[in-house]
Amino acid sequence: MTASPRDLMAQHALGEIPKILTLLDRTPVSRTYGCFDRIYWHYRMIDFPCGMSQEFVYSLALAWSLDIPGNVYYRAPAIRDFVEAGIRFAARSAHPDGSCDDYYPFERAAGAAAFSLLACLEAASIIGLQDDPEIRDFFRRRAKWLATHHESGRLSNHEALIVANLIRMSALEGPDWEAPLRERAARLLSWQDEEGWFDEYGGADPGYLSLTIGLLAESDRRRPDLGLRPACERAIRFFAHFVHPDGTVGGSYTSRGTQNFFPHGFQIAGEWMPEALAVTDRAAALFAAGGPPCYSDDHIIGHHLWSWLLCWSEWREDRAAAQSPAPSAYFPRSGMLVDRKADQTLYCGLRQGAAFQLFDGDKLATADSGISIQTHDGKTAVQHLAGDYDIAQGPEGLSVIGRMAWAKATLLTPIKSVVLRCIMIILGRFFPDLIRRLLQKILVTGRRDAPFRFHRALRWDGASWTVRDEIFADDGWGNVARIGIAGFQTSSTTIMARVWQANHIQPWQDLTAAIAQLGDADPLIIERRLPGNGAA
Template sequence: MSEMRARLYRLGAQSLAKILTHQDRVPHSPTYGCFDRNFWHLRITDFPSGMAQEFVLPLALAHAHPFEGNPFHQNETIREWIRAGIAYAALSAHKDGSCDDYYPFEKAAGAAAFSQYAMLEALRLTGLDPVPFLPFLKLRGDWLGKHQESGRLSNHEALIANGLLRLAVLSGDQDFAGMAERRVERLLSWQSDEGWFFEYQGADPGYLTLTIANMAEIDALRPDQGLRPAIGKAIDFLAGIQPPDGWLGGEWTSRNTNNYFPHGMEVCGAWHPVALTVNDSAVAAMDPAPEYDDDHILAHHSWSCLKAAIGWCATRPKAAGALPEAGLSIRRAGASTLLVATKKGGSYR
C-alpha cells in the first residue's frame, strides 16, 4: 500500500517542472502568469485558453505539502507564481467572468469550472490574500451558476457545484450556496438507476470518478445535503463493473477515455470501504500509467493524484477473497475462478 501511495505522489509530481515551463514567469511581461504557452510564447493562437490557469492547483499542493523529492514546499517563489496565475485568469477573462478554451468567444463552462475550482483551492492551500481576487471570482461564480451546457456532462456539473460552494465559504455570500444546491439537484436527476451519472449519452467510469470526487468534497463541506446514498450507489456501480485487471478506462466507455481520478475514492473510503478496494485495484493497474502529459490538460491528473496521495487512507480493506489464516486466496473473473493455496507454495486450481 505504501508503494501505491508513493506511485500516486510520483504520478502527481512528475508534471510539476513541465507546468512551470508553460507559465510566463517574467514579471514585467503583459502576459505574466499565463500558463498557455501556445499563446504567450509560441504565438500559435491569438487568445489564451482559460483552462490553462488550472495549473495553479498542482503547484499549490506541492507548495503546501512536503513529500519526497518536492523542492516546491513552502517555496515563496512558487507562491508568487501561483498568485500571478490567478491574477492573469482575472485579467484575461471576458467581462462576464467566463473564459475560452479551444476557440475564441467559446465561453467554455469546463474551462471556467476547472480553473475556478483550482484557484479557490490554491488560495486556501497557500494562504494568499483572496480579497484582490474576490470580485473576479464572484463574477465567474455568477456566470457558472447561471450557465447551462447543452449536453449532460456530470463531472462538469459536480465541479461547478463544488466550486460554487467553496466560493460561498470564501466570500460569505450564501447566494452561491443556493446556486450550488440547485446544480446538485440537477446533477442528481442525471443519475441512472444503475448508479452511474450521464456523460453525454452514457456511462464513462473514468469521468464518473471525477463526479464522485466532487460530490465527496461537497459532502465533506455540507453533510446536510444527504449525498452519500447517491455517491455510494455510484461507487458500487464501479465496483460491480471493474475488470479483473482493475482498469476502468478504454474504448468501452461513453467517452473512450483512459481517465481515472483517485482522490475522491480516498475521501469516500472513510465511510464506504469498497471505494478503497476499487482504488487499490485501479492504482495497482497504473503501472505503467496512461500518458496524461497532454499540454492542454496535464493538470487534471496531476492534482488528483497528489490529492489522493495526501489524503491516502492508512487502513485498507482486506483483499477480496483473501483468507490469510486458511492460507487461501480466491479471485473471480466472470465465469472463471482461481483458487491459490498460499501456504502450500502457490498450489492452485
C-alpha cells in the same frame, strides 16, 4: 525499500511538475506572466489564451504545500509566486462576466470556467490569497456566471464542478449563494441513472464518473446537508465493476472512451464506505507496474495531477484486507457488461456495438473496438458509435445487430478557421451556446448511418469465448479500401480519450484480403476464438 503505492502516485505527479513549469510564463515583467498556455504566450500560434490552462495553479499549489518525500517544490518561494501569478492571470484574462474561452474565442466554455475556478479557489486558499480584492472579485464574477449558465448537453462532471465551486463561494460569502447551490445540486442528482452512473452525453463513462465521484465525496464532506452521499455511494458501486484486473479503467466499450481514473474521492469516501479504498488500491497498482495511461499533453495533464496529489494527502491507512473483484453484472440501461468466467473477465459495451476488452487473469488478452471500414473516398465507418441496436444478452453470450456509422473526423482548414473566427466575432460572442450546440452535433453527439450493417455475437463454450462478426455492405464492396479491427479506436471528439497505455501494444487486424472473393451481396464473416489473434 520499495515505495508504497501512495508515494509512487505522488512521485509520478511531482515528475510532471517540470512540464507545468515549462508551460508557464515565469517572467514577472511579461504581460502574460502567469499564463500556462505556452501555445499562446510563447509560440504565438493562437490569438487568445485557453482559460482551462489556468487549472495548473492547483497542482502547483499542492506541490508547494505537501511535504511529500523528495518534494523539492515544498514551500519554495518561487512556486508560491507562480501560483499567485497564475490566479491573477486567470482573473485578468477572463471576460467581463467572469467566463473564459477554451478552444475558440468568445466560446465562454463552462468546463474550462468550472475547472479553472475550482483550481483558483483551492490554490488561493492554500497560499492565503482568497481575501485579495482583485481575486475575490474574479471569484464572484465567474461563480455568478457559472451559477446562471446552463451549457448544452449533459456533462455531469461539469455540473459536479459547478456544485463544488458554489459550495466554496457559499462558505466564503454567505447565504446569497445557497439558492443557486441547491438548484445545481438538485440538477446534478437528477442526472444519475438508477444503475448508479451519471450521464455524460447520454451514456455511462467510468473515467469521467471517477471525477464526478471525487467531486461528490469532497462536496459531501463540506456540505452533508445537500444529501450527496447516497448518490456517491451508488456511483462507487457501479464504478467498482469496471476497474480492470490490471488496474486500468474504461476504453472504447464505454460511452466516451476515456481511460481516466481520479482516485482522491475514493479515499475521502473510504471514511464511510471502506470498500471504496479497495477500488483505489486496484487502480493504484498501475503506478508500480509501468505507470498509468499517459495523460501528459498540454491540456489534460492538469486534471490528473491535482487528483493524484490530493489522493496522497487524503490517504487512509486503516484499510481492510484485499477484497475480491465485483461479480459479473449486466447494466442494460448503460449497455455495459462485466462477465467473469474461469480466469477470464469480459468487459463489453453493447450500446457501443459490442466493443470489448477480454482479460486472461490480470493481463489484457484482446481489445476489440469492432469492425472499421475505410472507403476509397476517405470516409471511415465504425460499429462502436452508440446507436439504436438490437441487443440480446444471456448467461452464455450476447448478440448485437445494427447499422454502422460514419466516424467523426472533421478537421479544421484555413478557410474553416477564418469562417469560425468571423462567426464568433459577429454572432458567437452574443450567442456562444448556439455555436457550441452546432459543434457538438458535428463532433460529438450527431450520428450519420453508413451503408454497412453488422451482427456481432459472443459465445462462451465452457472454456473460452468465441466472437463471430457478420458485415453486410448495402452498396457492395467496391468502395471499400480497407477493413479490419482495431483494439482501442474511438470515433467521436472526446478531449480526454485516445491516451497511450502500456497494454495498447496490439496490432491492427487487417481483413481487407478477405473481401476480395466476396460478391456484392455476400457478407464478410469472421469468427475467432479468444484469447488469440486468429481469424477464420
